[in-house]
Amino acid sequence: MCAAPDQAVALPPNTDLNRETVLTGRVLAGGQPVGGAFVRLLDGTGEFTAEVVASASGDFRFFAAPGTWTLRALSRAGNGETVLNAQAPGLHTTEVMVA
């Protein structure tokens, strides 16, 4: 392996972005990626939906549904969250700052 996997790009080959709502992003602290952060996907009511561990390059990805989502990251560098409006299927990208 010559580089950390970039989850934001490496979607499974059969992913149909006309049908699937994919949320991707990167966890950052002071502009630097935070690898290994715990990223929690919360729905429009704040209800927990799923959680992944960010890659070494700070990238994460969820397969969700259209809606308003909160992405909350927990890490040794601190915690933070951001809101992502994904009103239709497709690829939706964001950044989560932790401090």
Added chain:
Amino acid sequence: MSRQDVLVTAEWAEKNLGTDGIVFLEVDEDTTAYDGGHLPGAVRVNWTTELQDPVRRDIVDSARFAALLSTKGVGNDDTVVLYGGNNNWFAAYAYWQFKLYGHADVKLLDGGRKKWELDGRTLTTDATERPTVTYTAKDADLSIRAFRDEVIAAIDTKNLVDVRSPDEFSGKILAPAHLPQEQSQRPGHIPSAINIPWSKAANEDGTFKSDEDLAKLYGDAGLEEGRATIAYCRIGERSSHTWVVLHELLGHADVKNYDGSWTEYGSLIGVPIELGSGR
């Protein structure tokens, strides 16, 4: 059972690494997580290849479970401490199997890998070697495992607790949102089930909520304590987490895990399915 019999804290675990008679086992959804660093002395258990039958759709039987633990160097008298990623989902699934096959002393590391990592505690990539032993497993204790016919019979009779996310329960999505959604079975939930997502039982750092909070959570959601309960999710691992809460932490008498869960139920011909947010 009480909390002290079921859970150990990260502090306790750190102090007891390397103690004779205490074996730490890591069980992750991502079976490569162990390679990136694990608790010093911990042994990996692969849930897909070691806790499930390699041919039939089933968990390992008693003989395979015994052979697995013998190979891993886990004795019948050892205290087993299970932990893993993803808020201990698969560690809880393994815990349920250890109880099913009658292991005397098994515990969960409260918070699992997440709390351990957020605390900044030591992880190592050093290999763990344990000599092979002879482990004897008991016959499966079916008082804690539910099968499909029993689940159908439980509609409107027992507490059915669907621990998936609200969108999976209502039929909006088919799998947790960190997994691709293409699957063949029907969406929805078992009629009369109440939706109490497993995540409501856990704090943000992966530790279990207090007994008081847990009792209120299930009581407020309409779980009748005097009634038998069957918990299910998609493939039986998140419902193991809730099984631990209801049977082990809160001490409810008759609680079963339906490990066939939605991937079995949602593929059965002719069974009733309910859509929407529940009754």
